[in-house]
Amino acid sequence: MARPRGFDVDEVLSAVMELFWRQGYEATSVQDLCAATGLGKGSLYAAFGSKQELYGQALRHYVKLTTHDLQAQLLRSVPLRQAVRDLLLDRIEQSLSAPERPGCLLVSAVVERVPHDQGAARIARDAIEALKGAFATALHTARAAGEISTDADVDSLAGYLTAMVQALRVMSISVPDEKQLTAIVDTALSVIPE
Structure with a gap:
């Protein structure tokens, strides 16, 4: 009989x-990972596999959290443009309020890992499609309601x-200016047809 894990996954x-x-x-x-989790190297590998496998699981965890948050923001009972504007401004606020976490983990994965990590590439592709699908659902709903x-x-x-x-997310790293980023959001919203 397997021992129950002594930690919350x-x-x-x-x-x-x-x-x-x-x-x-x-x-x-790996030492950084052990320090951050409080787990020994053996426990970490036994529970999650290699560093690459652990990265994939952490990236999936990130995608699950952010996708759920994004869908909840888009499904609120507010007009489409307001929901999209709030969502984009929220992404700016998240980026600017935590400069120690630059940009987006997904963007970092695309830049750093996707060229040579098929697992990360698949996770990134699926995450982008899920994001696009959430926007498409919100846009279809808005179109059916006569908003667009x-x-x-x-x-x-x-x-x-x-x-x-x-x-x-990328711009917030190189141009951490909320006023400029907000102006970009307002310009971006102008492409949504009345």
């Missing part, structure tokens, strides 16, 4: 996620808004 994944987010994959050592034009190209708009989320 979600807590460990959250600690690992934060560490990879702050330091990146390459700069994070019936001839609006929902797929293109969903792709554009998905790109805006990622672009704002």
Whole structure:
């Protein structure tokens, strides 16, 4: 009979996620992971596998949390433009309020890991599609309610808004100016047809 784990998996994944987010994959050592989680190397490997496998699980954990948050923001009972604006401004606020966690873990994964890590590439691709799907659902709902034009190209708009989320995360690193970033959001909203 297997012994029950003496730790909460979600807590460990959250600690690992934060560490990879702050330091990146390459700069994070197994010793760093042990210190962040309070687990020994053997326990860490037994529970999660290799460093690469642990990174994949932490990235999935991040995607699950952020996707759930994003969907909840888009499904609120407010007009579409307000929901999208609030969501984009929230992403800016998150980025600017935590400079020790630059940008977005997903964006970091795309830049650092995707070129040579098929697992990270698959997670990133699925996350981007889920984000695009959430925007498409919100846009279809808004179109059916008469908030946007019936001839609006929902797929293109969903792709554009998905790109805006990622672009704002990157921009918040290089241009940490809330006023400029807010102006970008307001310009981006102008592409949603009346």
